[in-house]
Structures are given as C-alpha cells and as structure tokens.
Amino acid sequence: MIGEGKAKDAIGVIQNGLKKPLKDANNAQLRLGQAYLAAGQKAEAKAAFSKVKTPEKDATVAHLWTLAAR
Secondary structure, eight states, rough: GGTTTTTOOOHHHHHEEEEEEEOOOOHHHHHHHHHHTTTTTTTHHHHHHOOOOSSHHHHHHHHHHHHTTT
C-alpha cells in the first residue's frame, strides 16, 4: 500500500495489525514508521522506529530509518 501512494491507508491497517499477536512485531513497527514517513508525518515515524529495541539488527535498521526521518 505504501508504494502505491496509499500511506495514510497503510497506517490504519498496520495499527490494527499491531493490536494482534504477531510473529515479527518489529517488522510491523518498521513498516508503520515507513508509512508515517511516506505520509509526511516525521514525528510519528520517529516514534514508531524508536519502539524497535531488540534484536540489535532490527534496532540498527530502525535507527537508520530514524536518520532518514530527520
């Protein structure tokens, strides 16, 4: 959805998905941050990326996205 120019729609879908038990919640948080960023909502994107703490590889990816959201 994000790549189709529907970032705002994707935000709602991802937020609903985060309410359910997930195998990879970090990936969902990263996708949420990307959707916020694509929608021009930088503060919300940074907040979503900041929730990814472990494992280190995911936290590194989130940090890089945070830099892109500046």
